[in-house]
Amino acid sequence: MKFKIIKKDKKTKARLGEITLPNGKIKTPVFIPVATKASVKAMSKHDLEELNPQILMCNTYHLMLRPGADLIKKMGGLHKFMNWNKPIITDSAGFQAFSLGYGKEHFTGKIGSYFVGRKKKPKAEVEKLALINDNFVQFKSIYDEKIKHLTPEKSIKIQEKLKADIIIALDECTSPFSSYNYTKKSLERTHSWAKRCIKAHKTNQPLFGVIQGGEYKDLRQKSANFISKLNFDGYCIGGSLGKTKKKMHKIIDWIIALLPENKPRHLLGIGTVEDLFNTIEQGIDMFDCVAPPRLARSGYIYFSYKSGGNIKNKFRYRIKNSKYEKDKKPLDPNCDCKVCKHYTRAYIRHLFKSKELLAYNLATYHNLYFILRLMEDIRKAIKKGEFLKLKKKWLKK
């Protein structure tokens, strides 16, 4: 893997880069659509060819359980299995160790305020489906409740079998409700696992390390220093990003200040319009996020600032709302995707109300087109030295 910085923004830390992999080049900043179980939900091969994402992310946890890494290896690896010949990155299953473990217990995501109106832990006890110790993560499969153990070595071995173009070291992702002491102890585990992953790593797949440390400055700095001294090809920022967006940006600033410039930085699991602009500005190169297709499947449609999108409405609206019943306009009047060229809001609303599968396809296509196109515009803006100008247009209040 090669990473080249093509241009640095003069007023911010934003940068334009290029990652070269055997299966293709990736222009950064890049948004990576997620194909959790070896399929971008609701998208056909043809849709993906048109949308033309530069790289997809697949999920070690789900694929190791179903259909299993050995089967995918036998089928020639993920690219052949899912018929996708451009780059793929696989995660390490570290996020599922969190989301099925403390995430479940704390009823939270990566940012504490993520679940609206749930700033406190719910009182009811929840069974954790992932337990973690210094040696392994113990998963109870969401499919058949079987117990599976995942070690750093196994995570690497599985990702080798999957044959992704970029793989990620196993880490422990802490919760916004994890204490300083827990986070500190957990960080030692993540660092020891980082070393074990490097040791176990035998292929020439680029390997990314993950920086943890929760919302604690000294721990994040310690982690950034530690991970960046190991022989990783890129750095992921994972785990709790605090309880507010403001805190998230602080955390990212602490980390970026300590990372070398010559390797790509991937902010795991983040991808709203607002976050993309603000964290690209901080120097992030790579994003993966399930939000655009997941929101699409729930009927939330992205629309541009030109069409009424803003920070407050999160650049999205609910197509199932009765006010779109007779609306002849496309999903976003300022979008030139094929869905916006061919269909009205009234028709797509009808498909959602009727639970027609085409609804999920059309809304997903539009939302992915929207976000991929936005990233293209951001790259162009950085190239022209107009990143802040573009950001201002979108994020004006």
Added chain:
Amino acid sequence: MKFKIIKKDKKTKARLGEITLPNGKIKTPVFIPVATKASVKAMSKHDLEELNPQILMCNTYHLMLRPGADLIKKMGGLHKFMNWNKPIITDSAGFQAFSLGYGKEHFTGKIGSYFVGRKKKPKAEVEKLALINDNFVQFKSIYDEKIKHLTPEKSIKIQEKLKADIIIALDECTSPFSSYNYTKKSLERTHSWAKRCIKAHKTNQPLFGVIQGGEYKDLRQKSANFISKLNFDGYCIGGSLGKTKKKMHKIIDWIIALLPENKPRHLLGIGTVEDLFNTIEQGIDMFDCVAPPRLARSGYIYFSYKSGGNIKNKFRYRIKNSKYEKDKKPLDPNCDCKVCKHYTRAYIRHLFKSKELLAYNLATYHNLYFILRLMEDIRKAIKKGEFLKLKKKWLKK
């Protein structure tokens, strides 16, 4: 509408024809995919453009309830609403008057033995959602339980608003468990409604009449004579086709013998491989059937006689079966559709097991391709005078 017979098979009653409509020509025998709620389930615009069906069928009952005929009219009619510029036929809602009424009470479909192992009515009482009398069908909406009344005049009016290329007169579809006396009384109603539909019909949309009469020879003959003397543009064969395939073929023979040659004959709701061959042989020109996509969504994959399909396995197999877990072959090794070109059984099985939306898309595409391609082959065979030769290849025992 024009209907031209291009060639008659010498050994059977099979015929090659052409229907000319303002939105396009249709070569018969034709299989009509069903877009019940203004969408062929799981198919994108691009998929449909590739599959290239000659005509689609939409459903008056479902569309009048949601999103409503007035809304579709406001949006410019079905073609504009769903973005499909080739012909559309709408049914009259007569079938739903049966399936939500006596079909529900008798727990049956158009052929009595359709529900395997259910030759008797179930003992539990079932609420009928459709009641019928000489004046109207009373529907309890499956969406909001509201009561709607449909008269022959209203059915025509709705189909006018939907702007289909071919519309169908409202009829009463009887059950395989309806008595002679009920069927006789019902037939009078269907005939009186046929006349009312012709009277109410004000546009130049071609209007098809429906022949009823259940499994009773004198009633079917009476109906064929009555309907064919009215000024209809084509004839549908509807209602109970008896309790066995043998009976179905007898019923069709009684009817066809009495129909004029110069108008198309549509066998409503029938479409297995076996039935297509056998009823085309009897002189049927048009078919609509939800089976290929519905079976696809349940994981039943069509395959040709060359790949092991036969009457016994109904030319289909269950992709979720564990024996396909590591199968690198395409769904049908003798199919050249894009799904068979690009994906393995192992991958598609994985998608089904993981409930990925792509599963329904790929399986539906393949099954529709299969059936549309089969119809093309049948038309070619009739043209070359080789219909029976092709039928023998497929239906050999």
